[in-house]
Amino acid sequence: MILPKTEDDIRKMKKAGKIVAEFFEKIETLIKPGVSAKKIDELGFEIAKKRGGVPSFYKYKGYPASVCVSVDQEVIHGIPYHDKILEEGSIVSVDYGVSYDGFHADAAKTYIVGNGDSLKKKLVEICERALYDSIKFLKPGMKTGDLGYFIYTFVRKNGFSVIRDFCGHGIGKQIHEDPPIPNYGEQGKGITLMQNMTICIEPMICAGSGDVIIQKDNWTVITADGSLSAHFEHTIRIRDGENEILTI
Ligand code: MF3
Ligand code: CO
Numbered sequence: 147m148i149l150p151k152t153e154d155d156i157r158k159m160k161k162a163g164k165i166v167a168e169f170f171e172k173i174e175t176l177i178k179p180g181v182s183a184k185k186i187d188e189l190g191f192e193i194a195k196k197r198g199g200v201p202s203f204y205k206y207k208g209y210p211a212s213v214c215v216s217v218d219q220e221v222i223h224g225i226p227y228h229d230k231i232l233e234e235g236s237i238v239s240v241d242y243g244v245s246y247d248g249f250h251a252d253a254a255k256t257y258i259v260g261n262g263d264s265l266k267k268k269l270v271e272i273c274e275r276a277l278y279d280s281i282k283f284l285k286p287g288m289k290t291g292d293l294g295y296f297i298y299t300f301v302r303k304n305g306f307s308v309i310r311d312f313c314g315h316g317i318g319k320q321i322h323e324d325p326p327i328p329n330y331g332e333q334g335k336g337i338t339l340m341q342n343m344t345i346c347i348e349p350m351i352c353a354g355s356g357d358v359i360i361q362k363d364n365w366t367v368i369t370a371d372g373s374l375s376a377h378f379e380h381t382i383r384i385r386d387g388e389n390e391i392l393t394i
Pocket of ligand 2: 252314348
């Protein structure tokens, strides 16, 4: 049974979401060639602390940092090692979550470092549109399969693949709650999405087959064929009328 959030729960999630949004504003100018992923992680740790929140990922299932920084063929869960240095033309996905007063918010965005080629630009643009168009598409009463089908067909139509091994998710007191929100699905199938449920929609897409493998560090997920990958995510409150993005 998935319970809708109360107004009070949502208020806390919005506070967490504001901290996440502040982080993404701040790193906009930081994403440059020569910058270490560790620097981005440090900023995530500091902003959460300064605003009275807690970084959601730090120590989650043993994750060793506050932010995930995934470069090029890395899809998600890239550890922000200090020697992971951003290079001109690479694409970097940054994923960050915060809890405030016991409630989480979670978002991700992919940046091009300096100037990228046209494939990189298109990959990032399609992934971002998959997120924003699906937020517009989603209405209370729809199934998770309807949402997944929408994302999947949009991404395929544009020549890219979705990652099937990882999903979006419900969110609230836990960073990962039911229901799973896959980026594929069958129309009319899955779990019914209702008013005031809070979910993370997070298209993870790539230029190759969509198969992934986990690196030896047990975290970093990379594309099996080495193809480039992008990831966008927002925490959403489902509503009649326009859905509310809590991480802006
Ligand atoms: N942000 C990821 C998600 O969207 C969670 C990161 S899990 C961690 O589900 F273990 F890396 F922290
Ligand atoms: Co998430």
